[in-house]
Amino acid sequence: MIVSRVSNKKLSPFFILIGLTLLLLLVFSVVQQQQASSAYSPSEFLSGVNGRVVPNERPPRDDMVAAQAAGIRIGDDGAAAALDQWYGEFSARKTKSGPNPIAYERRMAELAEAEALETSPRALDMGELGTAKMLMIPFEFNGSDTLATCDENGDPVADSMVDGPLHGTIPDPSLDGDNNTIWTDDFSIDWYQELMFGDGVGVVRTDLNDGAGVDLTGISATNWYEEQSEGLYSIDGDIYPAWIQLDHSVAWYGWDGDELNPEGTGYPCDGTPSGYGFEFTIDVANKLNEIDPGFDWAQYDTDGDHIVDHLMVIHAGVDNSAGGGAYGNYQLWAHSWDVYCDKGDGNGLTVGCQVEGEDTPDDESDDIYIANYTHIPEDADIGVVVHEYGHDIGLPDYYDQTGVTSNSTAHWIVMSGGSWSGVLGGAQPAPFNPWARYFFGWAEPTVIDYDDAAQMFTIGQSDPTPADTEDSVWINLPDQPVEIENMAGDGKGLHTLLGNNVSHMLMHEFDLSGATEPVFTFTTYVSIEEDWDYTYVKASTDDGATWTVLLNEEMFYGTENVNGTPVWDGPGGLTGTYEGTLTYDLSDFAGESSVWFAFDYVSDTAVQEPGMWVDNFSLDDGDMNLYSSDLEDTSDWENTDGHGGPGWEEVPYSEFYSHYYMLEWRNDQGSIASEGHKEQYYSLATDQAGWLVDKFPANVPGLLVWYRNNFYSNNQAVNGGREFDPPATGPKGELLLADSHYNPIVWSGGWWDPDAEAPAPSFSNRRGAMDGALTLDETPAWMIHDYADSTAEVMDFGSREAVSSFHDSMRSVPGWVFPGNGFVYNADEDASVVIAGADNYTTQIRALADDGVNIGNDLVGFWGFSVGGQALGSGNPGDTNSQFGVNIELVEAAEDGSWGKINFYNxxxxxxxxxxxxxxxxxxxxxxxxxxxxxxxxxxxxxxxxxxxxxxxxxxxxxxxxxxxxxxxxxxxxxxxxxxxxxxxxxxxxxxxxxxxxxxxxxxxxxxxxxxxxxxxxxxxxxxxxxxxxxxxxxxxxxxx
The missing domain is CATH 2.60.40.1530 (ntegrin, alpha v. Chain A, domain 4)
Incomplete structure (x- = not known):
């Protein structure tokens, strides 16, 4: 059996992407944290921090790296399915991760405070401001390990023998035909000083550009953050002046339970050999204290919470997200995560490990802990640094974490694929999106309503924003009403309030002193994340000091903790899906004068399904009814979230979610990130091991139209049937780009493969979406090898007609294609985003062109039919009067590309x-x-x-x-x-x-x-x-x- 990194191992979780219903809980948590330095001891403070179950890993460089990690070759039979499975497993881990919980909660609390005052964090001087202090520690692997290895069935095979690597052993990538990897023959401490806090590492890769190499002068993580914040935020810090040597090989820490070893013989028999995968960070800290016992950790705690603010560690060797070099899947994968230690308090592993003050156990005032950390490879570019540090200061990922699609954020933003942009891969990472800059307190957007009077705006690039221009323009749309029904009965009922890391109780006290065979029944509808979250039905006879978990007669409950979820409380928890009546025999409590009966909804670190509804309570003793309630009045039940608020809500009711467009101007000069727009890449298939790419530019200067929809808490664009959510079929998410050129880019053979009777291989949307801006000129030429094959002809896949306006009466996704074989197919499942509609509208459907391989014209004969519950038609919201009337026209652009003038009208x-x-x-x-x-x-x-x-x-x-x-x-x-x-x-x-x-x-x-x-x-x-x-x-x- 292949076990995942955290399988059957209990960790305390953290919560991510919290909904509006969690706002009170979130503010409570942050207030507690902000008081930590004065009102709480370090151990008390850390006990309230819910850490991430799994690491937040950097996305793989490209499909070739993912294929290598999956142990397959692109193009082989079954490779596509195997690659999809690998992405699915990789992404499944990601759904249980997220940003640094401490930073995220603080930022969200400040955001809630600002918006309650109808202003912004920037206006209140809130956010990530000033200069942060970071500690960086390089480390290498000075040991060897003999690791038990098993085949895919869990049967032992020959052990894997691994040693190293030490730093300085990464071979020159040019010898393998590489043209996109940063490299030097001496990754020294001075090198990292310049990469992180200095003025860049200068000229590298002199094998390129006819010996001139690539000049990275001026490109550093500090400079990038100063440009993105327009001087409001900076990073400074120290790099420990020696490589810390660990006693194990990299495989001890980096070889995860679902990863095939480079030899192709098997997997680690018991999962990650070190335990979970964060142990290298603990070992680095312990080794540093061993060789430098007087090291001053406290200087890196600038906010007084007794936690090192920003810890970043550097591992020797190539990162697994870039293939891992000779070590392949043995290597570590760059990530942001938390460390866990057993503090001897009976709670097992909890967030935080003490690194200073252990010599004064009775005095916590000098205790310092490490908790959140980021981790990068020896040959790091600034892309991986600024991306992982973005998690450290509170941002989630915006790429699709399911692996099903790549979504339209593509390489436009650093917290998606844009961390890999640049003249060398990751050398000039993309900017933050407008919401992120607002979240950090760095930007003050101009906000209008969709039906405001017509007006002109001059929007400047954000890094830096030119004088007399807007940073961005946000267009508010009417809130979206969502009806929350009573799924368990008629009239009123109760439903669990959703949230991550919650315990929501619904309780009632009964007198069973005269009962002999009491039975409690209720009607319910259950849709709870299976084997991760639960509702426990419990009883207590000592006023809740202890509880007995009850089992229902229908035998609908979890019987074992298959995922190692930390909210497991033994067999009996309701999880998965169920609709009907549940019956609980309370005979064991007959004769008791005070029996508390309770529902306890408990959830883990992330991902919420709809929850649980209850109605029609009845307590009977034989033919005698002792209690009944149709829940039209619930005042006799105690209802708590544990923090002074309710944990269950009355249904039915209507919920309202905000959504809006964000207009942002992008340029190709003026900052590190803007320069990176000129340097997009497409990885090529080649016989050599090196990273060989074609380069092409994004279509900037231009205007990006982002659609933020707060109904969704992530960017899993088509996950779980979301594709068919209203108002039309296509991608939907928290923050996606309305791609101005949403139709798929196809290779020379066309969109359809007649021989396979299936869509042909297509241009990756991570690259294809990079012509998504509104411009006054046609898109630039994209000279790329056909089918991304280094031996194929170089062709122009760009040079598309300019699109200079956005109208919400016009479709924004490519819809369906009917090739005539009885089935319809997504023209491009990833592309763009379904824009807002006042009502449902149709989804476009087209036939094949006369050549039988390309997409043709509208298939009008299919209009009025439906696919997935959504009607087919032109796809234009205007055809069904479903638009809000938002119109944006780009009318002028600066000669240097630094601003664009737009005309907004309704x-x-x-x-x-x-x-x-x-x-x-x-x-x-x-x-x-x-x-x-x-x-x-x-x-x-x-x-x-x-x-x-x-x-x-x-x-x-x-x-x-x-x-x-x-x-x-x-x-x-x-x-x-x-x-x-x-x-x-x-x-x-x-x-x-x-x-x-x-x-x-x-x-x-x-x-x-x-x-x-x-x-x-x-x-x-x-x-x-x-x-x-x-x-x-x-x-x-x-x-x-």
Whole structure:
């Protein structure tokens, strides 16, 4: 059996991506932390910190690294499925991780405080401000290990023998055809000083650029953060002046239970040999204290919470996220995480390990601990540094952590794939997104409402923002109502309030002194993260001092802790899915005068499913009912979250979630991150071991349109059926880019593979989304080897037509393709984001082009059908009047690319079409008349200059007349033009047509329109024609005798 890094090993968790319902709990936690230096001892403070169950690992460099980690070769039979499985397993770990919990909670509490005052953290001088102090410690592996190895079935095979590596043993990558890896023959302490806090490492890789090499002068982590914060935040610190030597090999710490060893013989028999995978950080600290017993750890605790603020360790060798070099899966994987130690208090492993003050056990005032840490490789670029440090100061990842899709954040932001951007991989990582800068207190966005008056904005690049320009513009949309129903019964019921690391109790005291065989029943709907979260039904006879977990007669409960979740309290917890009645026998408590009966919903570090609903409580003793409640009144139940608030909520009710667009200007010069936009990469398949890439630029300068939707707490764009959530089919998440060029980029063979009868290999969306900005010029040329094969022809996969405007009446995702084989396929599942709609709208469906391999035109015959519950159509929200009327036009850009001028306006024409008769019944040859009506209302805030409507009558109809209350009608052309329709005004067109009943048929008239922005329709107005049929009467005769 392959065991994961944390399988069956108990850790205290932390909570990530908390919802609005957790705000009170979150603020409570942070207030507790902020008081730590004065009101709490270090041990008390740490006892309230919930650490991360698993590390927050840097995403793999590319699919080739992932394939190597999975032990497969891209292109081999079954490789695609194996790669998907590897990404799924890698990402499953990530869902239980997140940012540094201490920093995240502090930032979220400050954000809540600022927004409660209707202002921003920047306005209140909150956030990550000033100069942070970091301690960096390099370490190497001076030992050897003989490691028990098992095959995929868990059966022992030959042991794995591993030693090293020491630092300075990474070979020159140029010898293997590499053109994108940073390298020096001496990764010295001075090198890291310049990389981190200095002015860059200067010229490297003199094998490139005809011997000129690559000049990284000016590129350091400190400079990058100072540019991103516009001088509000900086990093300083110290690098320990020697490589700490550990007594083990790297495999002792880095070889995880699901990783095939480089020899391809097997997996570690008992999971990560060191235990969990954070032990190297503890060992580094202990070794440092051993060789330098007077080391002053306290100087790195600047906020007085007795925890080293920012600890970063550097391991010898190539990182596993870049392939691990000769050590492959034995190597460590760059990450952000927490350390755990047993403090002898009976609580087992908890966050934090003491590194100073152990010689004064009765005095905690001089105690210093390490807790959160980040970890980078010897050949680190600043991309891995600033990405992992981003977690350390509170940010989550924004790439899709399921591995199913790559989502449209792509390489646009550092907390997604953008940590790998640059002239060498990771040398010039992408910027933070606008919300992150707001979260850190570095930016003050201009905020407007979607229906505000038209206005012009000049938006500047954020690093630095030019004078007299906006940092970003946010466009608020109406809050989204979400109905929370009572899934357990009629009328009112109760539902668990969701959250991570919670214990939500619902309790009632019963007198069972006269009962003999009491039984408690209730109706329920359960949808709880299976084998991770639980609801325990309990009873207590000592006022809650101790509890007995109860088992239901239906035998729906967990029986073993298969995932090692820390909230496990023994068999009996309700987990997974169930709908119906549950029955609990309380006979063991008969005769007791005080029995507390309780529901206790407990959750782990991350991921929430809908929860548990309860209704229709009944306590019976034989034929006698002792208690019943339909929960219309719940005041007789104690309801607590353990922090003074309720843990269960009354249902049904409506919840409202905010969502908005964020407009951000990007440039290709002026900062480290902006320069990196010119240096995107596509990894190439090659016979050599080195990282060989084609380089291409993003389409900047340009305007990015981000859609932030607070209904979602992550960027798992299509996970769990989210793809089919309203308002249309496609990617959805917390923060995604509305890609201006959302249609898939295809290799030379086209989108469809006729031989395989399946979509052909396609351009990676992590790269394809990098033409997603609005620009005034066509996208730049992308000269890339076809199929990313170093032996194939170099072709231009860019040079696409400029898109300079965003209209929320127009589709933003590529939808479906029907190739004619009876199935529909995603044109590009990853691409862009489903933009907001006031109501549901359709999803585009297209056929193949005449060549049989590329995507063709709309498949109008399929309109009105549905896939996954979502209707097919043009995909344009404007066709169903579902848009909010948000329109953004890029009208000008600075010559140096430092700003763009946009025109914002709210324009929305609402069309309604009708025919007076949907059915015509008559004798053959009889005449009939149909009346069609089209009404147009300007529901926006601005006058619409011109609207055009066109009618195409069914060929069996004759136009009798066209008339309108305003505008110009051309009967011969079948058109109607309206000029200057003011906000709030309506216009109506009436069309009269006649026909003759000939046979049973459907007459279909098509209406199309242009609202000054978008070609709308066709809308089909159908009338069924039915002819009367006469039958001769039957004649009955009397048979002769």
């Amino acid at each position: 324009q929305m024409a609402e069309f309604s079409n009708s025919v007076d008769m949907e059915d015509v019944n008559g004798n053959a040859g009889s005449e009939f008349t149909l009346t069609y009506t089209t009404m147009v209302e300007n529901t926006g805030t601005e006058t619409i200059d011109e609207i055009n409507v066109a009618y195409a009558l069914d060929a069996a109809l004759t136009l009798d007349s066209m008339s309108a209350d305003v505008g110009t009608v051309d009967e011969d052309a079948g058109t109607w033009m309206i000029m200057d329709l003011a906000a709030g005004e309506t216009a109506t067109l009436t069309v009269m047509a006649s026909g003759t009943v000939e046979s049973m048929e459907t007459l279909s008239t098509a209406v199309t329109a242009n609202d000054g922005i978008l070609d709308l329709g066709p809308w089909f107005l159908d009338t069924d024609v039915n002819t009367y049929v006469y039958f001769l009467p039957a004649i009955f005769t009397t048979p002769s005798r």
